[in-house]
Amino acid sequence: MGxxxxxxxxxxxxxxxxxxxxxxEGVFVLSSEAIPPAISLALAIEVSVVFNFVLNxxxxxxxxxxxxxxxxxxxxxASSYLGNVIQYLATLALLIYFLHLPSIYQAxxxxxxxxxxxxxxxxxxxxxxxxIAGFMIRFISSLRxxxx
Numbered sequence: 001m002g003x004x005x006x007x008x009x010x011x012x013x014x015x016x017x018x019x020x021x022x023x024x025e026g027v028f029v030l031s032s033e034a035i036p037p038a039i040s041l042a043l044a045i046e047v048s049v050v051f052n053f054v055l056n057x058x059x060x061x062x063x064x065x066x067x068x069x070x071x072x073x074x075x076x077x078a079s080s081y082l083g084n085v086i087q088y089l090a091t092l093a094l095l096i097y098f099l100h101l102p103s104i105y106q107a108x109x110x111x112x113x114x115x116x117x118x119x120x121x122x123x124x125x126x127x128x129x130x131x132i133a134g135f136m137i138r139f140i141s142s143l144r145x146x147x148x
Contacts, residue, residue, distance in 0.1 A: 004063065006143075012060040013139050016052055021131050024048035029123050038111040041091055041127065045084050049077060056142065064147035072146060079141035083134030091130035098122045 004012075024044045031040035053076040057065065065072065092111060099122070101107040 009060060009143065010139060013056065013142065014135075016055040016060055017131075017135060017138075019055065020048040020052040021128065023051050024131065025124055025127055028127050029120055032123055036110075036112055036114055037095060037123070038092060041088060044127070045087060049080050049084065052080075053077075056147075061142070061147035066147070075146040076142065079145045080138050082141070083138035085134075086137065087127075087130035087134040089130075090133045091126045094126035094129055095122065098126060 024047070027047050028037075028040055028044035031043055034040075035043075050073075053073055056076075057069070057072060067075075095111060096104070096107040099107065099110070101110065
């Protein structure tokens with residue numbers, strides 16, 4: 001297939017990210033029914049990071065593999081870290097905003113220690129905006145570090 005263009009690779013990365021977003025949203029919404037939202041969000045991010053790595057390794061960056069599978073997975077986790085933090089903080093900030101809680105203390109208590117059930121739309125929208133916020137950082141770090 002030769003050297004893939006930047007735009008073609010970005011499109012593949014976006015398709016994988018779209019599939020990962022669906023998985024991320026599903027894990028986040030379903031696990032939020034049983035565990036606090038801040039913990040379910042971390043779980044959803046980790047599940048989607050592993051899923052995205054496997055698909056990107058097999059499809060998007062197949063021609064750029066260097067090192068072992070485990071080395072690339074570790075690099076992908078490291079390179080995704082900033083995007084994950086941005087997603088996590090943006091999502092939690094939006095949940096706090098959408099929940100209209102009277103104090104930051106109460107918001108943090110609910111998000112980290114309590115099983116609180118905001119609407120599914122609130123969960124999906126907050127998380128989706130967070131995912132978008134971290135997308136380009138993840139792509140650039142994947143292109144320049146993981147599969148360089």
